[in-house]
Amino acid sequence: MDRDSSFSAETTDISSGGDDSLAGITVIVCASCRDETGSDAHPRAGELLAEDTRQAASGEQIRIRTVECLGNCKRRLSAAILRDGCWSYVFGDLTTTSGADLVAGAKLFATSTDGLIPWRGRPDSLKRGLVARIPPLDMLKDLI
Template identity: 85%
Template structure:
């Protein structure tokens, strides 16, 4: 996998968060997503992304879960990053090798003080692939 050329010391510092911080973060990968060709071959590209994400998170305290459909089919391979009591994020246009980017985003999220994944230091695939940011229910006023 090609590494983001904007990788910096700031990003490296953010990625060295504590395991306790990571315990509240979950990455959900759509395991049923097809690749850009629309191939119905198994394992599906989404399942490959889930495995890549698990490998990237092997030494981290991040929950990696799968779901059959996130309903984001037009944006192909999709995943979500959730954190207890914070905003949730849905990403699309990922590749089967985007697992390290999802883990990097989860680490940034775990160390965030405002409940948002910081834009600075976020892997490009999570900048370009942002589909939605969903507020926590307790933030809604009506």
């Protein structure tokens, strides 16, 4: 994996076909997350979640990236879903097989008209696992 110190991201894009509305969606998975035992074994649980997410997104225009740490270690196995110009979401308490849920959430987000991931239809892991919803920067500029 190619990593730098602050925002390490793999350059793997999942963009072979699919809906154009998904083009502005990115799923970021914390690759350094460990499993519930805290084991330092490799591949780490976060790497397994990233691979599961890539497989679930195969054929979709969803960017899948990994970062070294999302800083959500108490609710390990973390990921975020981002959409250009919209709120961003951080999730925790995921499992190594939550990739399909992340992709389902990304698809809901892509079709949202209000820039939010709708509650209805959201996978349970993305309801229970919500850690934070972060406003887009352009929204904050109006507050200054």
